Amino acid sequence: MYEEEKKMIMPNNLGRQYSLHAGEYKKKVCEVLDSGWYILGEEVEAFERQWAEYLGSKYCVGLASGLDALWISFRLLDIGAGDEVIVCANAYIACVMGITMNGAVPVFVEPDQYDNIDADKIEEKITEKTRAILAVHLYGQACDMTKIMDLAQRYNLRVVEDCAQSHGSRWQGRILGTFGDVGCFSFYPSKGCGAFGDAGCIVTDDQKLAEKFRIFRNYGSEKRYHNKMVGSNSRLDEIQAGLLRVKLSHLDEFNQERCRIAEKYYEGIRNPLVIFPRIRPGADSTWHQFVVHVPVYRDAFMEYLREKDIGTLIHYPIPPHLSEAYACLGHKRGDFPIAERYADEVLSLPMYNGMTEEEQNIVIEAVNSFRAG
């Protein structure tokens, strides 16, 4: 039986979400174990069908992780050495690795006041080498897909959407993942529709492309031991697919619950040092994270909350261009001042399904009682 540490309010609490429907998960795991079939079977097929249906996409292909969804997308769109891909400068490192694993070069664009790529700054970064825009819908909120799709059309660019943090979020009423050539999803446990291990998928309306993903994920073979291309092993397994079907059946309620927690934060938090997340007109958020900006005293604020047994996280403390892993790109501090400033001022408040009203009130009171100096 899952037991929590006493009192501590964690930034995320997966055990709490699990405990809301524990019986259903246990039943599903036993079903799959009893079936005697563990890789690429009925559960994966059913999940792919249901996820595509949920999004309104024609095809879904289950994969082993969100990173796989990204790098295999660029690989199968033939984007690699000598090509440039545009991505926000405050992205998660996996977004950038998905690009560079194929030998392509990430071209960073500053975020806007909504913490997503500033679509008005994309055009100036387009060169004759630009092949694609990676639209990362950070923290649960949509990028401006109208501007991004318009640029893509005018410059003949591919659009890959990274929806790892925005399962079920929308742009102008249309669900994310259905705008670009490919929508990439991670089902890492902390994500909206999280698995109980690693998992991911892509969605697309392009039948030929979907077929390529299906073959690529299984060593390039459609028929056992007949390999059409050099692929990878990126299979979604039956247990995770089965568990994801249970999660999907509750996804809308999970998203609604996090929206209610966000509303409570908006209503209750009153502290001039704390800037609320801004939501772009036309976007909605499923609140993967509730990210406030604390332009001064962020670290003292974080420590203050920790002393009150409230855990917070920073998404993300080091922008990819300053990461040791990307020293090879030759960027330096000052190249993307907005993304660098955001890294110093963002803070993610506790946000999880099953968060009690009492816990929400404790967070609000603690945030409101923090003073400068």
Ligand SMILES: *Cc1c(COP(=O)(O)O)cnc(C)c1O
């Ligand atoms: C989690 C995440 C990924 C990577 O997903 P994994 O399943 O961990 O490989 C990629 N992009 C974003 C924005 C993410 O949040």
